[in-house]
Amino acid sequence: MSSKISRRNFFNKTMGLSAGALFFKSIPIFGSSAKGITPIIVTSHTNQTGQMAMEAGWRILADGGSALDAIEKAANVIEVDPEDTSVGYGGLPNENGIVQLDSSIMDGKTYNAGAVACLENIKTPSSVARVVMERTDHVLMVGQGALDFARKWGFKDEDLLTEKARKIWLRWKENMNENDDWGPPDHLKNLQKKESYWEGFPEVEHHYGTTNVLAIDKNGDIAGITTTSGLSFKIPGRVGDSPIIGAGLYVDNEVGAAGATGRGEDVIKSLASYYIVLRMKDGRNPQQACEDALHMIIDKYRKVNPDFYPGEKFVAINKSGETGCATMRGNRTPAMSVRTSDGYSKYKGKVAYPDK
Ligand code: ASP
Numbered sequence: 001m002s003s004k005i006s007r008r009n010f011f012n013k014t015m016g017l018s019a020g021a022l023f024f025k026s027i028p029i030f031g032s033s034a035k036g037i038t039p040i041i042v043t044s045h046t047n048q049t050g051q052m053a054m055e056a057g058w059r060i061l062a063d064g065g066s067a068l069d070a071i072e073k074a075a076n077v078i079e080v081d082p083e084d085t086s087v088g089y090g091g092l093p094n095e096n097g098i099v100q101l102d103s104s105i106m107d108g109k110t111y112n113a114g115a116v117a118c119l120e121n122i123k124t125p126s127s128v129a130r131v132v133m134e135r136t137d138h139v140l141m142v143g144q145g146a147l148d149f150a151r152k153w154g155f156k157d158e159d160l161l162t163e164k165a166r167k168i169w170l171r172w173k174e175n176m177n178e179n180d181d182w183g184p185p186d187h188l189k190n191l192q193k194k195e196s197y198w199e200g201f202p203e204v205e206h207h208y209g210t211t212n213v214l215a216i217d218k219n220g221d222i223a224g225i226t227t228t229s230g231l232s233f234k235i236p237g238r239v240g241d242s243p244i245i246g247a248g249l250y251v252d253n254e255v256g257a258a259g260a261t262g263r264g265e266d267v268i269k270s271l272a273s274y275y276i277v278l279r280m281k282d283g284r285n286p287q288q289a290c291e292d293a294l295h296m297i298i299d300k301y302r303k304v305n306p307d308f309y310p311g312e313k314f315v316a317i318n319k320s321g322e323t324g325c326a327t328m329r330g331n332r333t334p335a336m337s338v339r340t341s342d343g344y345s346k347y348k349g350k351v352a353y354p355d356k
Pocket residue numbers: 207208209210228229230231239240241242260261262263264265
């Protein structure tokens with residue numbers, strides 16, 4: 001059960017290179033194509049793994065590869081990171097301690113999509129979603145059926161619950177309800193406080209966390225992936241927005257692409273990614289379109305609960321390679337990772353409803 005892969009080993013194993021070598025190694029740059037198209041890849045992940053993912057995806061685009069191959073490669077880098085508790089392997093489990101993954105992929109060129117939900121045991125759900133898209137006439141497969149399907153296509157069963165995620169889950173269980181029987185017996189309660197068993201594991205609330213990867217290749221074809229372990233400690237069987245085409249992800253080759261992270265329930269009801277793409281089609285730039293979607297959601301809630309601001313973050317790109325990123329609330333400027341022929345950068349977006 002315990003993960004023997006250290007973060008350093010993970011990076012080396014995944015990339016076959018040290019992080020330093022990766023960031024500074026010169027990669028053949030494709031740049032703008034004859035058609036005036038500038039390849040680009042972005043992800044909502046801005047940590048080191050997000051940067052590694054961008055380099056992996058960019059290498060494919062720089063070699064003239066497809067947006068589809070680039071986003072899958074990049075998403076896989078994030079999915080197999082054992083330290084990331086929001087996506088793939090190492091993701092936080094459902095309330096029974098089982099990791100259930102949701103993922104979707106959409107190909108703007110073919111207007112095709114594939115998705116899996118409540119998928120257990122497979123580290124790279126976005127690759128399974130791609131097989132659903134490319135090798136079946138279906139869009140969404142769930143649970144045991146999705147797992148059986150993945151096995152048939154050669155995906156290997158693995159334990160997705162890392163030691164870190166298991167401990168966070170147990171910590172949550174011990175704290176979730178004063179009236180249940182999880183936690184130390186009464187006579188041990190004071191004693192346990194002095195022990196260091198939970199050192200480094202503070203009180204745990206539900207966590208959101210997901211990644212979106214969007215790209216445009218040299219032909220101007222656009223593709224996207226959204227992949228997640230979903231809301232932590234969710235009721236078994238709960239499906240978020242990530243595998244719902246139009247909610248957690250949408251791609252239109254003529255317009256651009258958008259992806260969502262955060263409270264999936266609101267994203268499903270608003271079909272936010274589809275809405276963002278529609279706004280871009282109407283002439284809004286990606287930044288404006290992301291903010292439009294957040295305002296649209298809050299406009300609905302204003303009527304029922306004026307104080308409710310669901311935690312959401314949207315990212316988008318348009319066909320011209322412009323980027324956008326917005327979160328619902330808080331004081332931290334939302335950001336996303338961007339990789340083009342100009343190198344890696346972080347795009348800073350906007351908080352739609354900043355805390356006063
Ligand atoms: N949107 C995901 C879900 O609701 C979680 C997240 O993005 O944090 O499952």
